[in-house]
Amino acid sequence: MVKHTYETLGETLFEETLENGLRVYVFPKPEFGKCFAFFATRYGGMDTRFQLGGQWLDTPMGIAHYLEHKMFDTPDGNALQKLSATGASPNAFTSTAITGYHFECTDRFYENLRILLEFVSVPYFTEESVEKEQGIIGQEIRMIEDNPSWQVYHMLLEALYQHHPVRNSVAGSVESIREITAQTLYHCHEAFYTPSNMVLCVAGNVDPEQVCAMAREILPKEKKTPIPRDCGQQEPEEVFQRETSREMAVSAPLVQLGIKVQPAQDGAAQFRQRLLGDLACEAWAGHSSPLYRRLYEEGLIDSNFYLGYMDYPGCAFLVADGECKEPEKLRDILLEEGARLGREGIDEGLFRRLKKAAYGNYVRALNSFETLCVEQAKGYFSDQAPWSFPEVYETITRQDAEAFLRRWIRPEQAALAVIRPGGKAQ
Known part of the structure; x- marks a missing residue:
């Protein structure tokens, strides 16, 4: 592993790129009792049009956020419950450009890391569970749409940009998420949840080499090339709407x-x-x-x-x-x-x-x-x-x-x- 020392900041960082393309960063903190792990993919609300298998796919607005919700489903239960049962505090988020899954814990770190790497790398969707989730996320979208702070920010993005997908709502709309199927989710996971498009960052009282060894053991071995993405037509310099x-x-x-x-x-x-x-x-x-x-x-x-x-x-x-x-x-x-x-x-x-x-x-x-x-x-x-x-x-x-x-x-x-x-x- 490559060691970086930032003397001015008092920070030490270990870095390694695995054979499958995953970049791993570890901040050793032996003096602390807690640990934090963040496993993320370069895939967010703006990435609705991309190329997979030589063909361009147009996916519904809000699908990255929807996929984040569904990733916690596993054949033998819910990953959130598994992490909570081991004393971890798990969560996830989807932004315009990335989706991240994380947990914090004071004990059983490697057990929790294994759960995190396994459920994020192995998708499990059924048409029934995907359809059921539409009601849950639809309710979440309605709550967001009733929030004036969210509305004014979304209005601003739509006024600033005519083409760039940053103007899309990360959560999507009640109408757009109805178009999401299990097969669409599998396509998006195949495209973006590959080690070469992801990063694992850890901070705490951990062994950097052991973190890398666990990632090598659990994650797919194949290294894939980045897929083309479409961010819309070129934007004019001036705003779309005053x-x-x-x-x-x-x-x-x-x-x-x-x-x-x-x-x-x-x-x-x-x-x-x-x-x-x-x-x-x-x-x-x-x-x-x-x-x-x-x-x-x-x-x-x-x-x-x-x-x-x-x-x-x-x-x-x-x-x-x-x-x-x-x-x-x-x-x-x-x-x-x-x-x-x-x-x-x-x-x-x-x-x-x-x-x-x-x-x-x-x-x-x-x-x-x-x-x-x-x-x-x-x-x-x-x-x-x-x-x-x-x-x-x-x-x-x-x-x-x-x-x-x-x-x-x-x-x-x-x-x-x-x-x-x-x-x-x-």
Whole structure:
């Protein structure tokens, strides 16, 4: 195994690529009593069109999330119950770009790891169980659709992007999941749940070699080549729709302002742009910025206001989120101030403080085993080195942040999504 030592961060990481293509990462933590394991595939809500066996398949929206639910079924019971019976705390999630299964435990780690690797690698579906799950997930979808925070974010993505599948709901719709069959799930598992498309990350008092040995024993031996995926037609640089709104039962308008930016071309550049984008957002209207204080004092935003950078494969955007009684006024002020900072500059002292704060937040996050494993997995899938952030921050200057704002804070890059008080959609 390859050993990486990050002296600045006080972290040690072991890495190995198995013969079947699985990448394994282990963070040894002999001084801790708990362990965390994360087994993930580069497959999420955006991956609905792909090629399998030389043919293109179009699968229903929400199928990656549906598959995540069904993966816990085994011929002799439910894997969640098995893990809970051994004292583990298991869970799973599906995002736009990945699906991950994980557990935390203080005892019987290797027994739990065996259960995890076995149920994720061996699918078991029947038409009856798939049909039964439609009712459960359909109820979950209805709950999500009744959530104003989810609705306004989904509306924003649909306004920002015309073609990119990031605009698809990860959970799908009640209508789309009705199209899912056991055979479709088997196709998706065959395509994406292969070791060469997956990663195993572990943190805790474990032996890295033993983790690899167990993965070699349990998982398929064959190494498969990556399958082609279709992320839709090329997106125009500007947003698809400038404004969108609907009514729901909220006490005050719920607002999201998105700024569409072009993603960088490779993993290292994407990671740097993410750190740069977050710093630019903090200088623009973060909690330590002059604009935030002004907006707060004027009552346009509250303490829950958020502004940050987000990206997925093939897309990137800035998003401002919060409650505001005058959404259009907030948008205009934000755009005006972002453009002004791009022209006139950011205070050097403020920018230095923001860099130190961002660095400190990153370091504190490393105290979480879950953060270590999930960020390492995401970094692997996007060809990024997440623990290079100390060196990357050193390269980012105030002038970089100003140029970023100058490039992207423009009306044609902005989309406003609003949930307004009321009881029915517009």
